[in-house]
Amino acid sequence: MSRYRVQVRVMPRAALLDPQGQAVEHALHALGFGDVAQVRVGKHLVLEVKAATQEEAVAQARTMCDRLLANPVTEDYELAVEATR
Amino acid sequence: MSRYRVQVRVMPRAALLDPQGQAVEHALHALGFGDVAQVRVGKHLVLEVKAATQEEAVAQARTMCDRLLANPVTEDYELAVEATR
Numbered sequence: 001m002s003r004y005r006v007q008v009r010v011m012p013r014a015a016l017l018d019p020q021g022q023a024v025e026h027a028l029h030a031l032g033f034g035d036v037a038q039v040r041v042g043k044h045l046v047l048e049v050k051a052a053t054q055e056e057a058v059a060q061a062r063t064m065c066d067r068l069l070a071n072p073v074t075e076d077y078e079l080a081v082e083a084t085r
Numbered sequence: 086m087s088r089y090r091v092q093v094r095v096m097p098r099a100a101l102l103d104p105q106g107q108a109v110e111h112a113l114h115a116l117g118f119g120d121v122a123q124v125r126v127g128k129h130l131v132l133e134v135k136a137a138t139q140e141e142a143v144a145q146a147r148t149m150c151d152r153l154l155a156n157p158v159t160e161d162y163e164l165a166v167e168a169t170r
Contacts, residue, residue: 009129027153033145035135044094044129045109050120060118068112
């Protein structure tokens with residue numbers, strides 16, 4: 001069993017409103033950053049898993065996203081997995 | 086003026102407790118993912134800025150992080166800036 005570091009990026013789906021992103025956009029405009037647009041806010045998670053192979057680590061991470069880390073209706077996710085020393 | 090897409094990753098500092106990460110870790114253990122450890126939860130923001138050069142876009146994004154997007158005491162951030170078509 002090796003240790004793998006998993007990076008997960010969870011973002012609201014492009015077709016959906018993102019109220020948190022809109023709030024940040026308004027705040028940036030209020031601070032004088034008038035040229036900012038299209039702000040979207042998601043989550044970034046970093047975690048470590050033990051697995052026999054990198055493929056198994058990816059499969060584990062995907063299951064975690066489907067079951068807990070991302071909302072399949074409103075969010076998309078991307079995974080990156082790398083071995084740790 | 087060109088448009089640039091800015092990706093910002095904001096993570097809790099390594100030395101600090103991350104209660105949200107701990108909550109996610111406990112939830113993953115409860116779901117049967119017993120081998121998960123070191124969970125940390127941060128934010129990922131995507132936004133568009135207008136700037137004359139890529140360097141100016143990076144400078145703008147850095148100022149936004151320092152003033153609003155990241156808490157300089159508790160969080161670290163990383164930026165990636167690319168031109169959009």
